[in-house]
Amino acid sequence: MLADGFTWDLGSDLHQLFQFHFMVNAYRAGTVVAVVAGLIGWFLVLRRQSFVGHTLAIIAFPGASGAVLIGISAAWGYFGFCVAGALVIGAVRRGRPGEFSEESAVVGTVQAFALACGFLFVTLYHGLLEDVNTLLFGSFLGITDAQVRTLLAVGLGALVALAVIARPLRFASIDPDVAAARGVPVRAVSTVFLVVVALAVAETSQITGALLVFSLLVVPPATAQAITARPVLSAALAVALALLATWVGLAISYFTDYPSGFTITTLAFAAYLLVHGARWMATGRHRLRLAR
Amino acid sequence: MSESERRGLRAATPADETGGPSSAPSPLGADPVVELEAAGVELGGRPVWSDLTLTVAPGEFLAVLGPNGAGKSTLLKTLLGLIPTASGRVRVAGRRPGVGNRDIGYLPQRRSFDPSLPVRGIDVVRLGLDGDRWGVPLRSTRPVRDRLEQLLELVGATDLAGRRIGQLSGGEQQRLLIAQALAREPRLLLLDEPLDSLDLANQAAVAALIADISDTEQIAVLIVAHDVNPVLPYVDRVLYLAGGRALVGAPEVVISGPTLSALYGTPIEVLRTSDGRLVVVGHPEAASYHPQLHPHEAPAG
Amino acid sequence: MSALATASGGLADFFAHPFVQRALLAGTGIAAASGLVGFFVVLRGQVFSGDLLSHVAFTGALAALAYGVDARVGLFVATVGVGVGLGILGERGHAGDVVIGSVFTWVLGLGVLFVSIYTTSTAASDSTASVHVLFGSIFGLTAGQAVVAASIGVAVSLAVVAIARPLLFASLDASVAQARGVPVRLLGVGFLGLVGVCAGEATQAVGALLLLGLIAAPAGAALRLTDRPWVAFWCSGALAVLAVWVGVAVSYLAPDIPPSFAIMATAAGCYAAAVVAGPRRRPAMRPRSPR
Numbered sequence: 001m002l003a004d005g006f007t008w009d010l011g012s013d014l015h016q017l018f019q020f021h022f023m024v025n026a027y028r029a030g031t032v033v034a035v036v037a038g039l040i041g042w043f044l045v046l047r048r049q050s051f052v053g054h055t056l057a058i059i060a061f062p063g064a065s066g067a068v069l070i071g072i073s074a075a076w077g078y079f080g081f082c083v084a085g086a087l088v089i090g091a092v093r094r095g096r097p098g099e100f101s102e103e104s105a106v107v108g109t110v111q112a113f114a115l116a117c118g119f120l121f122v123t124l125y126h127g128l129l130e131d132v133n134t135l136l137f138g139s140f141l142g143i144t145d146a147q148v149r150t151l152l153a154v155g156l157g158a159l160v161a162l163a164v165i166a167r168p169l170r171f172a173s174i175d176p177d178v179a180a181a182r183g184v185p186v187r188a189v190s191t192v193f194l195v196v197v198a199l200a201v202a203e204t205s206q207i208t209g210a211l212l213v214f215s216l217l218v219v220p221p222a223t224a225q226a227i228t229a230r231p232v233l234s235a236a237l238a239v240a241l242a243l244l245a246t247w248v249g250l251a252i253s254y255f256t257d258y259p260s261g262f263t264i265t266t267l268a269f270a271a272y273l274l275v276h277g278a279r280w281m282a283t284g285r286h287r288l289r290l291a292r
Numbered sequence: 293m294s295e296s297e298r299r300g301l302r303a304a305t306p307a308d309e310t311g312g313p314s315s316a317p318s319p320l321g322a323d324p325v326v327e328l329e330a331a332g333v334e335l336g337g338r339p340v341w342s343d344l345t346l347t348v349a350p351g352e353f354l355a356v357l358g359p360n361g362a363g364k365s366t367l368l369k370t371l372l373g374l375i376p377t378a379s380g381r382v383r384v385a386g387r388r389p390g391v392g393n394r395d396i397g398y399l400p401q402r403r404s405f406d407p408s409l410p411v412r413g414i415d416v417v418r419l420g421l422d423g424d425r426w427g428v429p430l431r432s433t434r435p436v437r438d439r440l441e442q443l444l445e446l447v448g449a450t451d452l453a454g455r456r457i458g459q460l461s462g463g464e465q466q467r468l469l470i471a472q473a474l475a476r477e478p479r480l481l482l483l484d485e486p487l488d489s490l491d492l493a494n495q496a497a498v499a500a501l502i503a504d505i506s507d508t509e510q511i512a513v514l515i516v517a518h519d520v521n522p523v524l525p526y527v528d529r530v531l532y533l534a535g536g537r538a539l540v541g542a543p544e545v546v547i548s549g550p551t552l553s554a555l556y557g558t559p560i561e562v563l564r565t566s567d568g569r570l571v572v573v574g575h576p577e578a579a580s581y582h583p584q585l586h587p588h589e590a591p592a593g
Numbered sequence: 594m595s596a597l598a599t600a601s602g603g604l605a606d607f608f609a610h611p612f613v614q615r616a617l618l619a620g621t622g623i624a625a626a627s628g629l630v631g632f633f634v635v636l637r638g639q640v641f642s643g644d645l646l647s648h649v650a651f652t653g654a655l656a657a658l659a660y661g662v663d664a665r666v667g668l669f670v671a672t673v674g675v676g677v678g679l680g681i682l683g684e685r686g687h688a689g690d691v692v693i694g695s696v697f698t699w700v701l702g703l704g705v706l707f708v709s710i711y712t713t714s715t716a717a718s719d720s721t722a723s724v725h726v727l728f729g730s731i732f733g734l735t736a737g738q739a740v741v742a743a744s745i746g747v748a749v750s751l752a753v754v755a756i757a758r759p760l761l762f763a764s765l766d767a768s769v770a771q772a773r774g775v776p777v778r779l780l781g782v783g784f785l786g787l788v789g790v791c792a793g794e795a796t797q798a799v800g801a802l803l804l805l806g807l808i809a810a811p812a813g814a815a816l817r818l819t820d821r822p823w824v825a826f827w828c829s830g831a832l833a834v835l836a837v838w839v840g841v842a843v844s845y846l847a848p849d850i851p852p853s854f855a856i857m858a859t860a861a862g863c864y865a866a867a868v869v870a871g872p873r874r875r876p877a878m879r880p881r882s883p884r
Contacts, residue, residue, distance in 0.1 A: 102408045105813030109864050219698065400766075427755060428758060429823060
């Protein structure tokens with residue numbers, strides 16, 4: 001659709017890539033989102049709260065479409081709904097899979113209802129059904145300068161907040177009881193963190209779409225944490241992997257017309273599989289023999 | 293070492309089933325409910341226990357003791373036909389251990405039920421009656437309802453029948469589960485640590501209930517426990533599994549310092565408290581149960 | 594008087610439209626299956642699996658479309674295949690949230706790929722197909738499709754009823770059921786296969802993204818309303834059918850409102866009503882034992 005085609009002359013490719021302003025914006029937005037998602041997602045994975053990311057992302061969809069319906073920028077809808085959702089979500093206890101718990105019926109219903117509302121809003125807006133695909137699965141076309149600025153501003157704010165609570169948060173994530181005994185305000189820190197996650201989800205949704213948020217928010221940090229347990233290193237790796245998935249994913253989409261949702265997700269997931277596969281091979285066979 | 297202790301020790305050599313002079317004799321002419329002859333079981337290629345010889349008579353109350361991993365639950369599963377024997381012969385009610393054996397009531401180790409589970413006490417018991425038949429239960433017939441009432445009365449759970457199972461206490465749940473296990477008039481009751489998560493009062497009550505039922509209905513009971521004290525007043529014999537070996541006999545013979553020391557191969561002391569409880573000290577496992585100190589804690593290990 | 598006349602006249606009109614008839618025919622079969630299957634899905638704590646199946650439904654259907662095959666083929670192959678696969682893999686170590694979530698995400702990503710292949714291969718830049726798969730197309734069924742959907746729905750319902758009792762036993766008490774001769778493992782696999790078929794069905798009615806609601810909400814409401822498992826079982830089916838009928842009616846009366854939303858909203862509303870107005874339950878008497 002867009003490019004003349006991928007050549008092996010990388011210099012010329014890069015030139016082609018940034019020919020158009022929308023691609024430059026796409027890269028700017030993607031970079032901001034990858035950094036934000038990688039860092040915040042790192043904590044999310046550490047705290048084993050990735051399902052929170054999933055639920056918030058689903059809430060992002062009616063938020064965005066609702067906002068468009070009532071005539072305000074989708075960004076407000078994203079941020080507003082996600083933050084509101086985060087404050088509510090803290091309370092829901094999740095049951096373990098394979099066991100009956102009423103919570104699973106509640107979560108399933110709420111998720112489906114949220115998506116149904118989003119669909120209603122889109123339909124009522126009589127907008128192009130194209131919008132549904134964009135909202136759900138992301139798109140790198142048509143990202144405006146204003147959007148980039150908003151993403152940057154909110155992203156910075158979220159990261160600053162994260163930096164402030166980072167140490168107590170890490171303590172509380174690893175050992176909540178000891179942390180509380182030491183005077184860490186565990187509840188407050190958790191709530192602030194949820195709000196930060198909401199912002200990260202809202203940001204990420206604008207690039208990857210509501211349903212594919214995991215590809216930057218969870219998969220790269222999980223891969224990084226599988227590589228090393230050293231915190232600074234794994235956080236940096238998380239960001240690096242997210243950036244890699246985004247940059248290469250966008251480039252592939254640009255040159256081949258494969259949708260960005262697919263390319264970014266697949267790259268992130270491939271890295272994940274690679275790392276886990278390597279680990280399994282190294283230790284798994286040994287473990288299997290013992291277990292038998 | 294006294295003669296009885298020496299005879300009790302002899303049971304540690306596998307082929308001999310005699311447990312010493314005080315082992316409970318089988319009622320004359322009654323066929324044994326459980327027969328194990330030099331039976332052995334393997335899990336994952338490793339032998340769990342081997343060369344186990346044991347017969348259990350109707351109405352007999354037998355405690356299966358031993359440290360974690362000794363194979364107590366495995367024994368129950370073998371009798372149920374869920375785990376095949378690697379050697380030897382096993383018969384339950386004269387037949388090979390087979391799945392679906394109607395003569396066995398089984399109470400596995402439990403987790404508790406979620407409080408909002410839409411299943412009542414009476415439904416749990418009903419499952420014991422016909423839960424394995426296809427389709428959907430229609431209106432209960434008179435005989436079914438009578439039988440359920442009878443079972444509930446037997447375990448003293450009549451007023452628990454209508455309440456959600458997950459909202460009952462541990463002891464109450466166990467009563468209903470026992471009723472479920474008794475639903476089809478089994479000849480053998482297999483209980484895997486049924487008293488584990490109960491407080492002292494409930495342990496005593498449930499143990500008494502089981503013993504009572506065993507006696508009146510002449511049901512053989514094999515109860516796996518990691519602490520013998522709650523059932524000590526009622527057991528006829530004790531089967532002690534450790535290190536792949538087995539000992540059968542009267543409790544006072546098997547659970548004694550010299551006997552257990554020989555079984556474990558390390559010095560073991562058995563102390564008797566003033567109220568008759570036995571405390572085993574020194575065996576290679578986590579802390580033994582100290583009823584005076586931690587009455588509400590589930591014992592470690 | 595005249596209000597009644599117009600009402601009954603309106604009612605006759607409602608049933609007269611073939612698209613309504615087809616929606617109700619298919620919808621009833623699908624809803625009955627979803628409600629009955631959903632009772633056990635919730636009971637067995639397998640809502641998560643339902644979630645994965647809904648993602649797979651999307652991808653499967655779009656894969657079929659992308660390669661010029663009837664969407665339902667891809668739909669059912671994917672859902673039943675993955676359902677049975679999940680059953681066979683069993684509860685072998687609950688993979689953590691991260692693994693599951695990553696797989697879910699990638700499955701969706703794959704679906705997005707198929708969407709783009711599909712839209713580029715058909716001349717029209719038509720994204721309605723993916724929207725239909727995501728959010729249902731109950732009013733768009735042909736007579737043939739409606740009959741097939743209804744028949745499959747009835748078949749699934751009968752199958753669930755046939756295995757209901759041993760399945761309940763196996764779900765509550767797998768060890769004891771196994772000892773009693775209930776084929777617990779086989780039932781588990783077969784049941785997830787049925788869930789897969791159900792997911793495929795429900796995708797046609799309310800779409801892949803919303804089918805989890807049709808499976809979870811009526812069951813959730815039913816278990817709030819009664820203590821008796823079998824009453825809850827039938828209630829779940831009935832509420833699902835009610836949700837479809839009300840949803841179709843509402844969408845007919847207000848054509849701006851998509852039917853899948855109306856159905857979902859009714860189902861969710863039933864659940865909310867059951868929570869608020871259902872019999873009050875005392876909290877558990879004692880804290881659960883640590884095990």
